[in-house]
Amino acid sequence: MDAVSVAERIEALLAGLLGPHMARTATRTFCQRGLGIPPEQLQVADVPRLAAALRPALRTLLGAEYAEQVLEQIDREFR
Amino acid sequence: MNDRRHIGFQSLGGLTLAIGILPWAFSATLADPVQLAGAYFSWAAALYLYAAGGAAGAAFTLSPGDAMRPGWALLSLSYLVLVPSGLWYGPRGLGLYESTNRSPGILVTAGIASGALAVAAFLLLSRAWRASGLEMTSRASRVVTRLGALAVAILLAGPDLVERFPDAMRGDVLAIGDVVTDVLDGALFVVAAPILRAALLLGGGLAAWPWIFLTSSLFAWLGYDAIAAYGDVAGLAPRTIRVTEEIFRTLGAAFTFAAGVAQRWMITGRPVRAAATDGRGAGSAGRP
Numbered sequence: 480m481d482a483v484s485v486a487e488r489i490e491a492l493l494a495g496l497l498g499p500h501m502a503r504t505a506t507r508t509f510c511q512r513g514l515g516i517p518p519e520q521l522q523v524a525d526v527p528r529l530a531a532a533l534r535p536a537l538r539t540l541l542g543a544e545y546a547e548q549v550l551e552q553i554d555r556e557f558r
Numbered sequence: 559m560n561d562r563r564h565i566g567f568q569s570l571g572g573l574t575l576a577i578g579i580l581p582w583a584f585s586a587t588l589a590d591p592v593q594l595a596g597a598y599f600s601w602a603a604a605l606y607l608y609a610a611g612g613a614a615g616a617a618f619t620l621s622p623g624d625a626m627r628p629g630w631a632l633l634s635l636s637y638l639v640l641v642p643s644g645l646w647y648g649p650r651g652l653g654l655y656e657s658t659n660r661s662p663g664i665l666v667t668a669g670i671a672s673g674a675l676a677v678a679a680f681l682l683l684s685r686a687w688r689a690s691g692l693e694m695t696s697r698a699s700r701v702v703t704r705l706g707a708l709a710v711a712i713l714l715a716g717p718d719l720v721e722r723f724p725d726a727m728r729g730d731v732l733a734i735g736d737v738v739t740d741v742l743d744g745a746l747f748v749v750a751a752p753i754l755r756a757a758l759l760l761g762g763g764l765a766a767w768p769w770i771f772l773t774s775s776l777f778a779w780l781g782y783d784a785i786a787a788y789g790d791v792a793g794l795a796p797r798t799i800r801v802t803e804e805i806f807r808t809l810g811a812a813f814t815f816a817a818g819v820a821q822r823w824m825i826t827g828r829p830v831r832a833a834a835t836d837g838r839g840a841g842s843a844g845r846p
Binding site (some may be wrong): 498499500501502504505509535540543545 | 561563619620621623624625626686687689690691692694759760761762763764765766824825826
């Protein structure tokens with residue numbers, strides 16, 4: 480699995496909720512903001528940190544409970 | 559938005575639009591303007607409860623501490639405060655508009671409270687959206703949106719504000735109410751500009767629906783103000799103006815209900831796995 484596919488899989492997971500444009504933008508932005516790397520360099524091992532970076536945004540938009548379910552789903556996807 | 563999970567939201571939007579034509583149906587069946595005014599009076603009270611219920615549903619579904627909860631709660635209150643004062647004021651029909659001998663003080667106070675609560679609600683919802691970190695538009699784009707909203711606000715509230723201001727200065731309670739309400743209506747469009755951006759940026763996602771419905775509600779209230787401000791100038795008959803006002807009022811309140819329900823559906827939905835086996839499909843976290 481290459482690094483781009485990790486970012487793309489996260490984008491795909493978020494796309495249904497946030498829309499394809501926002502899913503792509505959010506993944507890119509929070510990779511840069513939370514991890515300091517471009518999405519192309521994202522590894523499976525980085526996913527928990529990316530999820531942590533996404534947490535405040537998802538909690539605001541979806542509420543705490545549902546946001547945690549979405550983050551758990553992302554976590555399961557890469558386990 | 560061909561995803562099956564959008565069907566419920568799309569149906570909710572369709573139902574809301576269908577509710578929006580009911581004031582026209584009332585007008586078509588009630589020729590007597592006094593009866594029509596009475597029907598619209600009762601209809602407005604029911605609508606405000608309907609909108610308040612939808613927004614309260616969202617507020618109560620969110621957990622304490624969730625950023626958007628206070629915004630939804632205030633939005634619910636902004637409709638709720640209009641019900642008791644409206645009922646107290648009474649439905650005595652006089653021409654096309656309800657009338658009464660009671661002092662308008664309570665009605666004016668309730669109108670101002672409702673406007674202030676709505677501004678506070680949209681301010682909190684807009685701030686929650688910005689705090690999410692998903693507002694990734696440029697500063698220039700945000701300024702342009704705000705200026706556009708300000709221009710619309712001035713265009714809609716300005717004429718009535720100028721007309722009523724002298725009476726308000728002479729102490730006319732109704733005029734004071736109109737002036738304050740005009741200012742609050744104008745402020746509402748400006749503070750709610752981020753809601754429109756949220757609806758656009760989240761386009762195609764399930765999370766867009768509450769914002770799409772909130773934006774629709776704002777546009778309906780904008781239409782309500784526009785027909786009130788420019789209906790005469792456009793040469794519309796008084797009855798047409800009245801019916802169109804009620805259609806916009808209905809859409810404004812009913813879309814608020816829809817937004818609250820959509821928000822509730824979002825929160826109570828279950829995440830589902832990506833439908834596409836390669837992880838690139840439209841399927842993702844969201845309501846099943």
